[in-house]
Amino acid sequence: MTMTHTLTPTADLATDIDDVARLLTPDGERIADPELDRWVADVDAITLRGLYRDMVLLRRIDTEGVALQRQGQLGLWPPCQGQEATQIGTARALRADDFAFPSYRETGVVYARGGKPSDFVLAWRGEEHSTYNPYDINTATQQIIIGAQALHAVGYAMGVQRDGTDQVSVAYFGDGASSQGDVNEAMVFAASFGAPVVFVCTNNQWAISEPVSVQAKFPIAGRAPGFGIPSMRVDGNDVLACFAAMRWALDMARRGEGPAFIEAVTYRMGPHTTSDDPTRYRDKEEVEKWRRRDPITRLEALLRARGEFDEAFIGTVEDDADALAAGVREAAMTATTRAPLTVLDNVYAEPHSGIDEQREWFGAYLDGFAPAPEEV
Amino acid sequence: MAQLTMAKAINEGLRRAMADDPKVLVMGEDIGKLGGVFRITDGLLGEFGAQRVVDTPLAEAGIMGTAVGLAFRGYRPVVEIQFDGFVYPAFDQIVCQVAKLRYRTRGNVTMPITIRIPWAGGVGAAEHHSESPEAYFVHTSGLRVVAVSNPQDAYVMLRQAIASNDPVVFFEPKRLYHSKGEVDLDVQLADAPPMGLARVAREGSDVTLLTYGSQVGTALDAATAAEDDGVSIEVIDLRSISPVDYRTVTASVRKTGRVVVTHEAAREAGVGAELIASVTERCFNYLEAAPQRVTGHDIPYPPAKLEKHHLPDLDRILDAVDRVMDRPNSLSGVRD
Numbered sequence: 028m029t030m031t032h033t034l035t036p037t038a039d040l041a042t043d044i045d046d047v048a049r050l051l052t053p054d055g056e057r058i059a060d061p062e063l064d065r066w067v068a069d070v071d072a073i074t075l076r077g078l079y080r081d082m083v084l085l086r087r088i089d090t091e092g093v094a095l096q097r098q099g100q101l102g103l104w105p106p107c108q109g110q111e112a113t114q115i116g117t118a119r120a121l122r123a124d125d126f127a128f129p130s131y132r133e134t135g136v137v138y139a140r141g142g143k144p145s146d147f148v149l150a151w152r153g154e155e156h157s158t159y160n161p162y163d164i165n166t167a168t169q170q171i172i173i174g175a176q177a178l179h180a181v182g183y184a185m186g187v188q189r190d191g192t193d194q195v196s197v198a199y200f201g202d203g204a205s206s207q208g209d210v211n212e213a214m215v216f217a218a219s220f221g222a223p224v225v226f227v228c229t230n231n232q233w234a235i236s237e238p239v240s241v242q243a244k245f246p247i248a249g250r251a252p253g254f255g256i257p258s259m260r261v262d263g264n265d266v267l268a269c270f271a272a273m274r275w276a277l278d279m280a281r282r283g284e285g286p287a288f289i290e291a292v293t294y295r296m297g298p299h300t301t302s303d304d305p306t307r308y309r310d311k312e313e314v315e316k317w318r319r320r321d322p323i324t325r326l327e328a329l330l331r332a333r334g335e336f337d338e339a340f341i342g343t344v345e346d347d348a349d350a351l352a353a354g355v356r357e358a359a360m361t362a363t364t365r366a367p368l369t370v371l372d373n374v375y376a377e378p379h380s381g382i383d384e385q386r387e388w389f390g391a392y393l394d395g396f397a398p399a400p401e402e403v
Numbered sequence: 404m405a406q407l408t409m410a411k412a413i414n415e416g417l418r419r420a421m422a423d424d425p426k427v428l429v430m431g432e433d434i435g436k437l438g439g440v441f442r443i444t445d446g447l448l449g450e451f452g453a454q455r456v457v458d459t460p461l462a463e464a465g466i467m468g469t470a471v472g473l474a475f476r477g478y479r480p481v482v483e484i485q486f487d488g489f490v491y492p493a494f495d496q497i498v499c500q501v502a503k504l505r506y507r508t509r510g511n512v513t514m515p516i517t518i519r520i521p522w523a524g525g526v527g528a529a530e531h532h533s534e535s536p537e538a539y540f541v542h543t544s545g546l547r548v549v550a551v552s553n554p555q556d557a558y559v560m561l562r563q564a565i566a567s568n569d570p571v572v573f574f575e576p577k578r579l580y581h582s583k584g585e586v587d588l589d590v591q592l593a594d595a596p597p598m599g600l601a602r603v604a605r606e607g608s609d610v611t612l613l614t615y616g617s618q619v620g621t622a623l624d625a626a627t628a629a630e631d632d633g634v635s636i637e638v639i640d641l642r643s644i645s646p647v648d649y650r651t652v653t654a655s656v657r658k659t660g661r662v663v664v665t666h667e668a669a670r671e672a673g674v675g676a677e678l679i680a681s682v683t684e685r686c687f688n689y690l691e692a693a694p695q696r697v698t699g700h701d702i703p704y705p706p707a708k709l710e711k712h713h714l715p716d717l718d719r720i721l722d723a724v725d726r727v728m729d730r731p732n733s734l735s736g737v738r739d
């Protein structure tokens with residue numbers, strides 16, 4: 028490699044949202060991309076319809092989550108509307124035995140990995156930190172500490188290397204997380220050890236109220252090559268491009284070529300969480316501009332143009348979405364809270380005298396509230 | 404029985420643990436060819452190869468976070484933090500991830516990670532190389548925290564820590580690395596006392612002196628000196644500071660009625676505060692005097708030339724013994 032002593036980033040600014048690889052225009056027209064095309068050569072109407080269905084179902088989970096929070100059934104909800112293509116496109120490219128490390132907003136990743144209706148809501152209701160067993164769906168508990176999971180994904184990939192399999196692990200994180208030490212350390216470790224890990228940075232333009240320009244001047248995907256990691260900046264509202272980019276990255280990792288980095292340029296249409304007020308920091312025009320790039324209508328346009336979008340199809344998708352939403356609602360409404368004493372469970376794998384004593388004390392204390400035995 | 408330094412005992416402990424279980428791997432800065440800055444991992448690279456003796460990039464959060472991922476995948480990482488004062492960049496991964504993952508996943512994900520930390524002062528080291536951060540970890544549920552005081556314990560407890568399905572913060576007093584002692588290398592782990600048990604290092608009847616790790620030797624010296632003064636001190640080496648073996652502690656306090664705690668770490672909200680609160684709750688009616696603490700000052704660790712004024716020594720311990728014995732002492736008449 029030749030290297031000049033003065034390196035100046037020459038690409039456009041991090042805020043340029045159109046400097047991306049894409050396969051579908053915002054109007055849903057299929058266009059060619061020399062790098063991505065070969066990764067979707069086999070994608071047929073069934074696959075496209077499947078991706079469409081997934082995105083619609085994900086949006087319905089999200090809408091239901093917001094509604095449940097507004098109705099007081101959930102403590103909080105982190106909406107992902109607008110990010111369906113990034114989450115579904117990348118997660119659907121994974122194999123079942125790959126392992127994903129998502130953040131709190133990656134509802135679609137948990138969905139694509141096989142999460143049950145209760146898995147989307149019970150944590151936000153405050154019943155559990157994690158409803159699913161990570162090993163059942165090869166997906167880690169959703170992470171709230173920004174960026175921490177990037178290192179876990181790399182460590183997991185280092186384990187894969189030692190086991191000699193061709194599995195891949197995936198770290199999902201946001202544009203804000205790209206500023207964290209953990210994410211940068213993760214890239215150092217991944218590159219140094221050639222770990223089979225894919226970094227998926229969802230650049231949804233905002234980290235709560237901080238625009239991406241506070242995290243980065245140069246496009247975030249441009250950082251990875253500096254760590255020795257090939258990267259791609261794709262249109263995160265183009266499900267086909269996300270699917271293709273992920274296949275590109277996975278293929279490299281599976282073949283032992285080491286890590287890859289994808290920056291998916293997208294937009295969070297809703298608030299950061301249901302506690303947030305985005306009108307304080309971003310204007311309507313920006314939101315409206317992104318509404319015209321909606322990932323679901325974009326794929327719908329392609330399907331329509333190809334005559335693959337008929338009443339029967341949309342009918343079954345809507346029915347499935349209704350059923351899933353009803354399942355999510357039911358899971359929230361019928362949730363039962365664990366018994367008080369279980370609050371002390373699973374702190375340690377092995378007996379721990381401190382916890383054992385507290386359990387004994389708390390158990391006796393709780394017993395004090397038990398109704399007195401009836402006199403006979 | 405072999406006469407080994409603590410450094411060599413730990414090295415042997417690592418070697419046996421790695422030989423016994425192919426899922427055990429060690430990782431850290433400079434631990435490969437160099438064998439670690441204290442040579443604790445000496446020879447392991449040659450024996451087990453680079454896949455199991457991992458020289459990492461210089462990034463503590465990175466080391467700890469990738470260890471979490473390896474544990475997710477079924478490995479048992481033994482992480483070396485180069486010096487006590489360098490564990491702080493890894494603190495978030497330790498307290499938010501390592502300690503909590505089991506709880507967060509309702510027991511589905513275990514974190515059998517051992518975090519070895521060359522620890523505490525008394526060796527004339529540079530800034531950030533002599534710290535006693537144990538209270539931060541003791542305060543964090545989900546971690547076990549142990550401190551060793553002799554080569555035999557170092558060898559056995561390290562292997563127990565690695566075999567444990569819980570994360571263990573393992574403190575190695577660097578001032579004892581070169582002290583020698585008898586080590587039974589063939590001891591069966593099942594027959595050895597569990598690492599959670601305290602050890603009565605010296606029996607006595609007047610005062611219970613609670614300590615751990617680097618201070619055990621000083622405490623024993625103090626007990627010997629006190630004997631000349633007619634005071635009988637029982638020294639308890641806690642070995643585990645989370646959880647504490649209160650059965651052993653309270654049995655001793657009920658016998659002596661007097662408690663002194665000593666550790667190198669600063670006093671404020673330290674392990675000594677917790678020990679005294681817990682002992683008072685359990686043994687209030689047995690106490691003949693207010694329990695006393697002998698600790699480092701509440702200051703950043705001082706420059707090497709001054710550390711002797713910071714570290715509790717034999718005389719400071721004896722002064723506290725005088726306080727619990729109600730004999731003339733440095734605080735006579737000066738406290739409200």
Ligand SMILES: Cc1ncc(C[n+]2csc(CCOP(=O)(O)OP(=O)(O)O)c2C)c(N)n1
Nearest residue numbers: 132171172173201202203204231233234235
């Ligand atoms: C270490 C840490 N610092 C701060 C927070 C509070 N916080 C939660 S989400 C968030 C913004 C994250 O932005 P980004 O990484 O872009 O992800 P996004 O929410 O946009 O999906 C912040 C600051 C946190 N959860 N963890």
